[in-house]
Amino acid sequence: DQQVKQNSPSLSVQEGRISILNCDYTNSMFDYFLWYKKYPAEGPTFLISISSIKDKNEDGRFTVFLNKSAKHLSLHIVPSQPGDSAVYFCAASARLPNAGNMLTFGGGTRLMVKP
Amino acid sequence: DTAVSQTPKYLVTQMGNDKSIKCEQNLGHDTMYWYKQDSKKFLKIMFSYNNKELIINETVPNRFSPKSPDKAHLNLHINSLELGDSAVYFCASSQDKFRGTEAFFGQGTRLTVV
Incomplete structure (x- = not known):
């Protein structure tokens, strides 16, 4: 059972436009959410995160929105650039006793930004 | 000057x-x-060590045995390799055990079992 889902396996966007990547989760215990970016043959790289006490976090061109009631978060990239082309993973963690830092990942969305 | 490095990057080996x-x-x-x-591209945690102590052990066959000689190293040993073990394995680290925030990942090891 996938607790974190990214229902769009791929997304194609024109350079300069907005990219919106979506993520849904089912576990109400999740209280911290992260987005990672992954290029081929490289490990995932942390991009941006949001705590469940917030509904928005912005960092330059990247903004993450959290809708707790809908158990949904989204990553907005604006303006999109060709260098943003990568696979984006949504991840979540829960505050559990001795849970360590276990991240539950979605399946990823491949973003292609066309020049 | 790589933050998290894993070796080898590619590993091809026979079953068993x-x-x-x-x-x-x-x-x-x-x-x-x-x-x-795995082949469906899902990233799933296998183990977590904090200061050389095992704190997370997900449902992983006991053929997989992590070893942490010190807190800067976490090696993964796999016995009696099976075809289904073929995957990309990522090592990662984070500042402490309470937050998975900004976990830094290595480049991955692509294991192919033939």
Whole structure:
């Protein structure tokens, strides 16, 4: 059972436009959410995160929105650039006793930004 | 000057063999992890160590045995390799065990069992 889902396996966007990547989760215990970016043959790289006490976090061109009631978060990239082309993973963690830092990942969305 | 480095990057081996993947982090982090990315591209945690102590052990066959000689290293040893073990294995580290925030990942080891 996938607790974190990214229902769009791929997304194609024109350079300069907005990219919106979506993520849904089912576990109400999740209280911290992260987005990672992954290029081929490289490990995932942390991009941006949001705590469940917030509904928005912005960092330059990247903004993450959290809708707790809908158990949904989204990553907005604006303006999109060709260098943003990568696979984006949504991840979540829960505050559990001795849970360590276990991240539950979605399946990823491949973003292609066309020049 | 890689923060989290794993070796080898590629590993091709026959069924039944025993192999190890090494991981080292130079970030001074307390916690290290092993994740597996399967053929469907899902990243799933396998193990987590905090200061050389095992704190997470997900449902992983006991053919997989992590070893942490010190908090900067977390190696993964796999016995009696099976075809289904073929995947990309990622090592990662984070500052402490309480937050998975900004976990830093290695470049991955693509294991192919033939």
